Structures are given as C-alpha cells and as structure tokens.
Amino acid sequence: MARVYNFCSGPAMLPLEVLEEAGREMVDFNKTGMSIIESSHRGKAYDAIHNEAISNLRELLGLGDDYSILFIQGGASLQFAMIPMNLLGPGATADYINSGYWAGKALKEAKLIGKTAVAADCGKEIPTRVPRLAELKLTDGAAYVHITSNETISGAQWKEFPKTSAPLIADMSSDILSRPFNATDFAMIYAGAQKNLGPSGVAVVAIRKDLAGRAPAGIPTMLKYSTHIEENSLYNTPPCFSVYIITLVTRWLKKQGLENVCRTNREKAAKVYAAIDATGFYRGTALPEFRSDMNVTFRLPTEELEEKFVKESTKAGLNGLKGHRSVGGLRASIYNAFPMEGVDALVGFMKDFESRNG
Amino acid sequence: MARVYNFCSGPAMLPLEVLEEAGREMVDFNKTGMSIIESSHRGKAYDAIHNEAISNLRELLGLGDDYSILFIQGGASLQFAMIPMNLLGPGATADYINSGYWAGKALKEAKLIGKTAVAADCGKEIPTRVPRLAELKLTDGAAYVHITSNETISGAQWKEFPKTSAPLIADMSSDILSRPFNATDFAMIYAGAQKNLGPSGVAVVAIRKDLAGRAPAGIPTMLKYSTHIEENSLYNTPPCFSVYIITLVTRWLKKQGLENVCRTNREKAAKVYAAIDATGFYRGTALPEFRSDMNVTFRLPTEELEEKFVKESTKAGLNGLKGHRSVGGLRASIYNAFPMEGVDALVGFMKDFESRNG
Numbered sequence: 001m002a003r004v005y006n007f008c009s010g011p012a013m014l015p016l017e018v019l020e021e022a023g024r025e026m027v028d029f030n031k032t033g034m035s036i037i038e039s040s041h042r043g044k045a046y047d048a049i050h051n052e053a054i055s056n057l058r059e060l061l062g063l064g065d066d067y068s069i070l071f072i073q074g075g076a077s078l079q080f081a082m083i084p085m086n087l088l089g090p091g092a093t094a095d096y097i098n099s100g101y102w103a104g105k106a107l108k109e110a111k112l113i114g115k116t117a118v119a120a121d122c123g124k125e126i127p128t129r130v131p132r133l134a135e136l137k138l139t140d141g142a143a144y145v146h147i148t149s150n151e152t153i154s155g156a157q158w159k160e161f162p163k164t165s166a167p168l169i170a171d172m173s174s175d176i177l178s179r180p181f182n183a184t185d186f187a188m189i190y191a192g193a194q195k196n197l198g199p200s201g202v203a204v205v206a207i208r209k210d211l212a213g214r215a216p217a218g219i220p221t222m223l224k225y226s227t228h229i230e231e232n233s234l235y236n237t238p239p240c241f242s243v244y245i246i247t248l249v250t251r252w253l254k255k256q257g258l259e260n261v262c263r264t265n266r267e268k269a270a271k272v273y274a275a276i277d278a279t280g281f282y283r284g285t286a287l288p289e290f291r292s293d294m295n296v297t298f299r300l301p302t303e304e305l306e307e308k309f310v311k312e313s314t315k316a317g318l319n320g321l322k323g324h325r326s327v328g329g330l331r332a333s334i335y336n337a338f339p340m341e342g343v344d345a346l347v348g349f350m351k352d353f354e355s356r357n358g
Numbered sequence: 359m360a361r362v363y364n365f366c367s368g369p370a371m372l373p374l375e376v377l378e379e380a381g382r383e384m385v386d387f388n389k390t391g392m393s394i395i396e397s398s399h400r401g402k403a404y405d406a407i408h409n410e411a412i413s414n415l416r417e418l419l420g421l422g423d424d425y426s427i428l429f430i431q432g433g434a435s436l437q438f439a440m441i442p443m444n445l446l447g448p449g450a451t452a453d454y455i456n457s458g459y460w461a462g463k464a465l466k467e468a469k470l471i472g473k474t475a476v477a478a479d480c481g482k483e484i485p486t487r488v489p490r491l492a493e494l495k496l497t498d499g500a501a502y503v504h505i506t507s508n509e510t511i512s513g514a515q516w517k518e519f520p521k522t523s524a525p526l527i528a529d530m531s532s533d534i535l536s537r538p539f540n541a542t543d544f545a546m547i548y549a550g551a552q553k554n555l556g557p558s559g560v561a562v563v564a565i566r567k568d569l570a571g572r573a574p575a576g577i578p579t580m581l582k583y584s585t586h587i588e589e590n591s592l593y594n595t596p597p598c599f600s601v602y603i604i605t606l607v608t609r610w611l612k613k614q615g616l617e618n619v620c621r622t623n624r625e626k627a628a629k630v631y632a633a634i635d636a637t638g639f640y641r642g643t644a645l646p647e648f649r650s651d652m653n654v655t656f657r658l659p660t661e662e663l664e665e666k667f668v669k670e671s672t673k674a675g676l677n678g679l680k681g682h683r684s685v686g687g688l689r690a691s692i693y694n695a696f697p698m699e700g701v702d703a704l705v706g707f708m709k710d711f712e713s714r715n716g
C-alpha cells in the first residue's frame with residue numbers, strides 16, 4: 001500500500017502510527033471485547049480515553065485548572081455562534097480582527113447576535129497578511145477580542161499575538177499545537193480537530209471558567225459553555241471516536257515534544273518557501289513576514305499552468321494542492337502530521353515542473 | 359478475542375462485519391492511499407460515502423425528494439433546541455407529548471424558545487407507558503406535534519403513531535430503522551446515531567423541505583435547517599467517520615431487509631419478556647402493550663438482588679445491564695445489531711440466577 005501525500009487543508013494527514021493503532025483495535029478496544037465506538041460514554045473504558053485527551057491537551061497547552069478543556073460538536077463553525085451567544089451581552093461590543101475568510105465567517109455570526117466592531121481589517125489585501133499589532137484599534141471595555149491565528153485560505157499567520165485588556169479569543173483550528181505559545185494570554189482558544197488534532201466532528205475548546213458564567217439566561221442547554229464545563233463534556237453522548245483519536249494524536253505529540261514539532265514544522269515550511277523564492281516562476285501569495293507554516297499558498301505565471309500543476313502533481317501522488325475555490329492558485333497544507341518526505345517530494349516536483357514549463 | 363454482549367443503551371453494539379471492515383481500511387480507504395478520516399470532505403472518496411449514506415437512509419425510510427436527509431452534529435440533544443428555534447415562531451404553540459425522560463428533555467428546551475402545550479402526559483406513571491392515541495389533546499393550529507417514539511429509560515415504545523393535522527415530529531433515536539413504518543406521516547424524524555445507526559457524533563435528520571422555510575431570520579447559520587439542506591450537510595466539515603459508519607451500517611440493513619430486521623428484533627424482545635413473565639421473580643416495568651422491543655426494563659424482588667444480578671452478569675460477559683441511574687432496576691438494550699446469541703445468553707443467565715436466588 002502506497003500512502004499518498006495529502007496536502008488538503010483538512011481533514012488532513014494523521015500520524016500513520018495513530019491510524020494503525022485505531023485499525024488494530026477497531027473490533028476490540030484495549031481487551032474490552034468491544035470497539036471504542038460501541039463503548040458506553042459513561043463506562044470505564046471511554047472515561048479513561050476522554051480524560052486522557054483532556055489532560056494531554058491541558059499539558060500541551062500549558063493550562064491550569066482555571067481553564068476547562070471541552071469537546072463540543074459542530075466544529076469551529078458552531079463556535080462562531082456560541083461565542084457571541086454566551087459572551088456578548090446586550091449593550092456590549094465585541095472586537096473582531098478581520099484577517100480573511102475564516103475571521104470574516106466568525107464576524108458574520110457575531111453580527112447576528114450583538115454589537116461588533118472591526119478592530120483591524122486586512123482581509124482583502126494582496127499580498128495576504130494578518131494585521132500588525134500597532135494597527136489594532138481596540139474598543140474600550142470590549143466584551144472580548146476575537147482573532148484567527150492562521151488563515152488557511154490566504155496562508156497568513158499571526159507570528160506574535162496581541163495582549164489585550166479584554167478577554168482574547170482565538171480560532172486556532174489550523175495551527176493549534178503546531179508551535180509553543182503562551183495560552184494563558186487567551187481567555188478562550190478553540191479549534192476544529194480535523195487539521196492538527198484528529199478527525200472532524202469535534203471542536204476542542206479551552207475556556208477560562210470565569211468567562212462561562214457570563215452567559216445570559218435562556219440560551220439552549222447544549223449551546224451554553226457552562227453545561228459542558230459542569231458535565232465535563234458528557235452532558236450528552238460526546239463524539240467518542242473523534243475524542244479517542246485526539247487521545248492518540250496528543251500522545252504522539254507529547255512523545256515528540258512541542259518544541260520539536262514546531263522546529264520540524266518550520267523546517268518543512270521553509271523548504272517550500274525556498275522553492276517558491278528560488279526563481280521568479282512561483283510567487284508566494286502572503287507577505288513574507290506573515291507566511292503561514294501550515295498553509296503555503298502560491299501562484300504560477302498563468303492559471304493554465306496552475307491547472308497543469310494540479311493535474312500532474314496529483315498523478316505524482318501529491319494530493320490536494322489546488323487552492324481554495326474562492327482565491328485560486330496553489331496551496332500546500334502541511335500540518336503537524338504531514339511528513340518531511342512529502343515536503344521533499346513536493347519541492348522536487350516543483351523544480352521539475354519549473355524546468356519543464358519555466 | 360471474545361466479544362462481550364453489550365446491553366448498554368448507547369453507544370451500542372454494531373455489526374461485527376462493519377467493525378471489521380472499518381478496521382481493515384482505517385489506514386487505506388478504498389485504495390485511496392489515505393484513511394477516510396484524512397480525506398477531504400470535498401473530495402470524491404468522501405463524497406461517495408456521504409451520498410450513499412443519504413440514499414440508503416432515504417430508501418430504508420421510504421422517503422422521496424420532498425424530504426432532505428441531513429447529518430447534523432450535536433446529537434438529539436441539539437435537535438431539542440433546533441426544532442423550536444426553526445419551527446416555533448412567535449405566537450405559535452408547539453404540542454409536546456410527554457412520555458418520559460427524553461420527551462421531557464425535548465419539552466424543556468422548547469420552553470426556553472417559545473410557547474408549548476403538553477398534549478398528553480404519562481411521563482411519571484408506573485408501570486411505564488406512552489400515551490394512547492385517544493388521550494391526545496392536540497392544540498388547534500399547533501406549529502408541530504413532538505413525540506419520542508421509544509423511551510430508552512422507561513422501556514416504553516409507541517406501537518401505533520398518531521396522525522396529526524399539524525406537522526408531526528419524532529425523536530426516533532432509540533428505534534429508528536428497527537421496524538417498518540410510514541415515514542411520510544412525519545414532517546420530521548431525527549435520531550442520534552449511536553444506537554441503531556452507527557457511532558455517536560451525529561444526528562440523522564429527515565425533514566420535509568417546506569418545513570425548513572419557516573425559520574425566523576437571524577438564527578445562527580449552523581442552527582438553521584435550511585443551511586444544511588442547501589449545502590447537503592456540507593456547509594462545514596461534517597463528522598466524516600460517523601457518516602462513513604452509517605454508510606456501512608445501512609448497507610448491512612439493506613442486505614437484510616427491514617422486515618427481517620424487525621422480525622428478529624421482535625423475536626429477541628419476546629424471548630426476554632417471556633423470561634420475565636415466566637414466574638413472579640422478575641417484574642417488567644412497562645405496561646405490556648407498550649413494551650419496547652429495544653430496551654427491555656425489569657426489576658428484581660429487591661435492590662440487593664438487582665445489584666448482585668448486575669455484578670454476576672458482568673462477570674458472565676453480559677455487559678451494561680444496570681438500569682438508568684434515575685430509575686434503577688435492570689435494562690437490556692437490544693438494538694438492531696445486538697445478536698440473538700446474546701439474548702439467549704441473557705435468558706439462560708436469568709433462569710440460572712433465579713434458580714439460585716428465587
């Protein structure tokens with residue numbers, strides 16, 4: 001069996017050893033005589049998996065007991081609504097920093113719920129980028145400040161995070177646990193799992209417990225952070241399989257150490273950017289200082305060549321390099337589990353393609 | 359490897375052949391060179407799985423194109439809120455039929471959103487039961503009528519469904535596709551997957567398309583049925599693994615035929631009820647005419663004996679027979695995939711236990 005190199009933006013490649021373990025124990029988990037997906041979410045076997053996922057995430061993020069780690073279904077997209085429903089009371093204003101497609105989606109949902117202000121906006125600039133800290137115009141007494149740590153479509157990433165007096169909330173779906181950072185600077189971090197943490201079907205939410213108390217009365221039980229905090233994400237049946245894979249992936253991350261994971265990620269990204277910058281044939285779409293280590297976006301001289309690049313790279317076992325339909329171009333998503341050999345294969349292909357078409 | 363007989367109320371036993379197939383192709387799905395949980399939800403491989411799950415469910419439910427089949431995260435518990443958010447406009451009244459714990463949960467969420475009426479209430483009766491059709495006091499011009507087709511905790515099940523002029527909505531989490539029924543009598547059917555359809559992490563929703571148009575403006579995008587209808591449940595990344603297993607389970611159901619599945623389910627339940635009724639030692643908790651074919655609930659002469667029964671049955675490889683913490687007693691959940699041999703093992707154990715303790 002030949003594994004293809006999958007450059008898709010998510011769901012994305014997972015560590016091979018995680019998949020092999022999940023395959024081996026699909027029928028009989030840990031000698032329980034049943035699959036983890038058949039196990040009661042109130043039983044011992046699943047309980048251990050659930051709580052290990054939480055403690056691994058807590059350790060990797062460096063968060064204490066003043067934060068809850070939650071598993072909530074609906075992905076980051078449901079969080080876009082839950083955040084303002086819980087945290088944006090009447091009369092208050094939430095600051096949103098618009099850095100592109102995903103930040104814009106979060107803002108759009110908040111506008112349905114309450115009052116928002118755009119503290120910086122470079123969502124439509126080309127080359128793509130995220131705001132500089134000096135550009136932020138924050139609202140005094142804002143309910144919270146929302147950022148998107150990495151924009152998967154534009155390929156721009158925050159390299160330094162703002163320090164805000166209002167609670168700082170970040171959508172880290174596409175770069176969570178790809179690099180060390182000070183998580184306690186944030187009141188809340190959330191991430192759809194399907195890029196760096198596991199399969200789709202769950203968002204990981206790390207939330208400072210005091211924040212959850214702000215929710216107005218009357219919002220549905222499943223949409224209140226306090227429900228999930230009080231019930232340790234077991235108010236209703238959790239997405240057990242997704243949590244199980246998160247446990248395996250966080251074990252894998254702990255074994256390597258976040259510093260090493262980060263070093264490898266930077267090395268992988270640097271190789272692709274070097275190939276882009278080597279001649280004038282390829283052109284990176286993000287401003288160099290904000291280039292994402294997770295999603296490398298670039299263009300070719302013509303759209304015809306881009307189409308040819310996608311077609312030929314797919315044949316060469318390099319899958320999913322087509323850029324998002326809203327912007328075109330090429331994109332190589334190289335999350336934590338994406339192997340160095342796949343990057344080398346891409347770089348080799350890029351050189352070869354250029355020599356044939358440049 | 360010895361498979362245990364898992365009588366838990368859900369997540370529950372799945373067909374062994376489904377688990378084996380999922381295990382075999384966990385690393386390499388269908389020769390794509392990647393796992394289904396690594397596959398893009400916008401790619402060909404997942405697309406085929408997603409649409410097969412929909413068409414299998416449509417065929418098994420006997421629904422035409424006037425209904426959409428949706429996959430929505432958050433389980434039945436999120437549906438409890440989405441239903442009134444979308445369908446219970448200001449000034450309107452929704453009829454809820456209270457048959458027990460789960461019907462009560464649905465009602466509680468609706469009360470947070472709008473005006474409700476209880477069209478029948480036998481939620482606290484003992485022996486447990488669901489209402490008789492003649493007891494229903496329906497509201498003229500109700501926005502909808504909500505029922506819970508099977509109460510997993512009390513072990514009571516609707517044997518005949520009401521015909522209502524208002525749109526009829528059913529939570530079928532614990533008995534969907536366990537028996538043939540006329541699905542077109544319902545405007546909406548929903549079910550958390552983790553009992554009869556697959557793993558946790560997704561609710562299957564079958565909704566008449568015209569109903570979804572009723573949603574008021576301003577509700578969050580992810581919580582609107584119209585979003586999921588328009589995007590074929592691909593507005594955001596769906597819970598791909600759960601949908602994949604639903605595809606495999608519905609293939610298995612189609613292979614057997616719903617009539618045969620139903621006949622086997624009735625035979626399994628009848629065997630356990632016969633063991634209960636054989637002497638005065640065991641006592642069924644549901645009124646005989648409403649006894650559930652999915653969750654067989656019963657008591658022993660004393661709580662001490664019930665505790666002993668749970669302990670000894672677990673040792674004998676019969677897992678999860680303890681009743682719900684809110685009601686005590688014993689419960690044998692025997693969904694579609696629960697094997698006949700497990701029922702025979704339970705009946706054998708019951709006779710033996712009685713002979714030793716009766």
